[in-house]
Amino acid sequence: MKENLTPGKQIERLCREQGISQKMLAERIGVSPSQISRIIREETKSVSSEMLMGLAEVFQVSTDExxxxKPNQKDRKEKETYLPMMLMNTAFEPGKCREFMDSTEDPDIRNMVYAEYAYFSGQHEKAVKLAGKYLTNPNPLMALSACLIYSFANLTLNHISQARQGLDMIAGSLKSYEKNRSGDRKQEALLVFMSAASRVLLHLPAEEMPQLSDYIGELPEGMRLWGCYVMAHEAYLNQQYEKSLGIVQACLALTGKIYPIAEIYLRLVAAMDAMSLRDQELARTYFMEAWELARPDDLIEGIGEHHGLLQGLIETCMKEAYPEDYRRIIEITYRFSYGWRRIHNPDTNEEVADNLTTTEFTIAMLASRGWTNGEIAEYMKMTERTVKQHLTATFNKLNINNRKQLVDYMLR
Known part of the structure; x- marks a missing residue:
């Protein structure tokens, strides 16, 4: 009977064949030598996703090896279902995200889930490293997810050329997926969903496609939530705030399980709607619900990305109560906003907005939406004089003279 090829035996064989000592291997992947020894001696049967990726990189072999x-095991693995952005589209109890990730058996799916988590928790370098290995994966949905994570993480890292590369690959993946789809309505729904998400959230040009609302019922529940977020976000961008809020409320009312990441984004867009409708109490309620979902697993990325559209909710709800989390979220905001402007406005002089502090940006957004200095001061818990000082600084930085010009700048 042929001996089973355990991870320990494979690591021992590869070390021997490539002349790498256990100590050297441990140094290269950033673990202790005792961890390698325990795996080789088979005192532990599990290899973490991060360690597995490190081993594959050092030995220049696949994670399967x-x-x-065995070949038949690999064949079964490749037939397992993978949904794009699987972590986002999975239900789990807040605080137990890592348990779900570690329970994923397929090593490639587990690596992609870890890449996704790294992104949504603001660990952009790790997200790039993990997702970068799957950009050309034979599974088109896995490749698309990898490209999405790779693009957004590099954008926040200000690696603009890599972010553009990822966006180009997303566009190519969508065309390939459209060309090779079988005609099944559920597959058609996936294509419509991915195309709508790329058009609304990434501003990528898209071919004429059916309405996402016509296919939303064909999507798995977790992806359906994300599809509702895309539709609500598009309605928000079109200044249809009541419609956007209605989409979110109906979606959440019909959801039977908790899908933390998708629900964070849904509640954030609802908070944006409520602020635009001048309902501060409702806006705070939705924002704090999003924060309570994000906090147990440190899923802070989405909050930072939506800073400007949240119109001061991060400051009023978090600055005093959660100062360290607030600091980290604002850091994400600065980095994401700067990268976003660079990649989507390469031929304009938008970089002047990078001089605005988050407080100045928030006050400018509120002022551009018709808030008086007194209303802004009460909401932001500062004096009217301080509001005037921030607006004066903003006008100087943006090289404008009045609120009408501010409206043209902030809402274009």
Missing amino acids: ILGM
């Missing part, structure tokens, strides 16, 4: 998978 590290795990000792």
Whole structure:
């Protein structure tokens, strides 16, 4: 009987064949030598996703080879279902995200789930490293997810050329997926969903496609939530705030399980709607619900991305109560906003907005939406004089003279 190829035996064999000592291997992947020894001696049967990726990189082999998978095992693995952005589209109890990730058996799916988590928790370098290995994966949905994570993470890292590369690959993946789809309505729904998300959230040009609302019922529940977020966000961008809020409320009312990441984004867009409708109490309620979903698993990325559209909610709800989390979220805001402007406005002089502090940006957004200095002061818990000082600084930085010009700048 042929001996099973365990990870320990495979690592021992590869070390021997490539002349790498256990100590050297441990240094290269950033673990202790005792961890490598325990795996080789088979005192532990599990290899973490991060360690698995590190081993594959050092030995220049596939993760399948590290795990000792036989061909028939690999064939079964490749037939397992993978949904784009699987972590976002999975239900789990807040605080137990890592348990779900570690329970994922397929090593490639597990690596992609870890890449996704790294992005949504603001660990952009790790997200790029993990997702970068799957940009050309034979599974088109896995490749698309990798490109999405890779693009957004590089954008926040201000790696603009890599972010553009990822966006180009997304566009190519969508065309390839459209060309090779079988005609099944559920597959058609996936294509409509991905196309709508790319058009609304990434501003990528898209071919004429059916309305996402016509296919939303064909999507799995978690992806359906994200599809509702896309539709609500598009309505928000079109200044249809009541419609956007209605989409979110109906979606959340019909949801049977908790999908933390998708629900964070849904509640954030609802908070944006409520602020635009001048309902501060409702806006704070939705924002704090989003924060309570994000906090247990440190899923802070989405909050930072939506800073400007949240119109001061981060400051009024978090600055005093959660100062350290607030600091980290604002850091994401600065980095994401700067990268976003660079990649979507390469031929304009938008970089002047990078001089605005988050407080100045928030006050400018509120002023551009018709708030008086007194209303802004009461909401932001500062004096009217301070509001005037921030607006004066903003006008100087943007090289404008009045609120009408501010409206043209902020809402274009």
